[in-house]
Amino acid sequence: MKFDVLTIFPEMFSAFFREGILGRAVNSGIIDFGITNIRDFAMGKHKAVDDRPYGGGDGMVMKPGPIYRALKSVDRADDRSLVILLSPQGVRFDQATAWELSGWEQLILVCGRYEGIDERIRLAYIDREISIGDYILSGGEVAAMTLVDAVGRLIPGVLGGKRSNLEDSFEEGLLEYPQFTRPRVFQGKVVPSVLLSGDHGKIRLWRRRESLRRTLERRPDLLKKDLLSNEDEAILANLQGGP
Numbered sequence: 001m002k003f004d005v006l007t008i009f010p011e012m013f014s015a016f017f018r019e020g021i022l023g024r025a026v027n028s029g030i031i032d033f034g035i036t037n038i039r040d041f042a043m044g045k046h047k048a049v050d051d052r053p054y055g056g057g058d059g060m061v062m063k064p065g066p067i068y069r070a071l072k073s074v075d076r077a078d079d080r081s082l083v084i085l086l087s088p089q090g091v092r093f094d095q096a097t098a099w100e101l102s103g104w105e106q107l108i109l110v111c112g113r114y115e116g117i118d119e120r121i122r123l124a125y126i127d128r129e130i131s132i133g134d135y136i137l138s139g140g141e142v143a144a145m146t147l148v149d150a151v152g153r154l155i156p157g158v159l160g161g162k163r164s165n166l167e168d169s170f171e172e173g174l175l176e177y178p179q180f181t182r183p184r185v186f187q188g189k190v191v192p193s194v195l196l197s198g199d200h201g202k203i204r205l206w207r208r209r210e211s212l213r214r215t216l217e218r219r220p221d222l223l224k225k226d227l228l229s230n231e232d233e234a235i236l237a238n239l240q241g242g243p
């Protein structure tokens with residue numbers, strides 16, 4: 001999988017692609033990336049990438065020319081590559097979208113700044129417009145990083161067998177259970193004794209119950225009945241009946 005990022009702030013991505021599990025995947029060759037500075041494709045003495053909006057109004061709009069030339073400069077894996085614009089007007093990004101995007105050979109991510117990009121670029125060259133959530137960022141860079149992070153960890157080999165992504169209870173539409181590590185007593189608070197019992201059947205059941213409890217309390221919208229086993233239904237009935 002290759003991620004190509006088009007941005008006027010290329011340095012925001014150097015540490016991002018170097019560190020953590022993504023950095024390891026890049027070093028081992030599972031993931032490749034390219035960073036293209038849109039400003040390198042700007043013209044004139046001032047290398048302007050933005051201009052005033054036709055029709056007036058506040059703010060600036062990214063000029064079409066530099067983005068067009070930056071896109072053209074990217075080496076395309078033709079029919080296996082997708083050009084994505086990050087914007088609040090896009091389709092909301094979620095785990096299902098992350099899985100779908102992980103099947104492409106190359107994702108080309110266009111990071112807008114200011115009030116956005118010229119509509120003619122969006123119409124002619126953008127395959128998908130994606131939003132990471134209902135809030136306003138100051139640019140598409142952090143949104144692109146979020147997408148790369150979520151998609152990158154789904155590429156086979158990136159998690160390095162440490163733990164399969166399918167083990168995440170989020171993949172089943174549930175929130176994760178609480179985690180504890182040493183010491184057993186911290187500021188007078190003890191680790192739930194079941195986790196020290198060595199009884200793996202009881203531990204699995206306790207964790208499942210805590211996942212269901214959290215999901216019910218915090219994200220009842222995630223509780224899609226069809227993904228719940230008979231055991232889950234029983235635990236949920238019990239949770240709703242008592243404490």
Ligand code: 4GX
Nearest residue numbers: 086087112116131132136137139140143
């Ligand atoms: N999820 N922003 C992009 C500028 C912009 C506007 C329109 C292209 C078209 C955001 C989000 C987000 C703020 C990034 C506006 N670029 N991106 N930027 N939420 O808020 O993705």
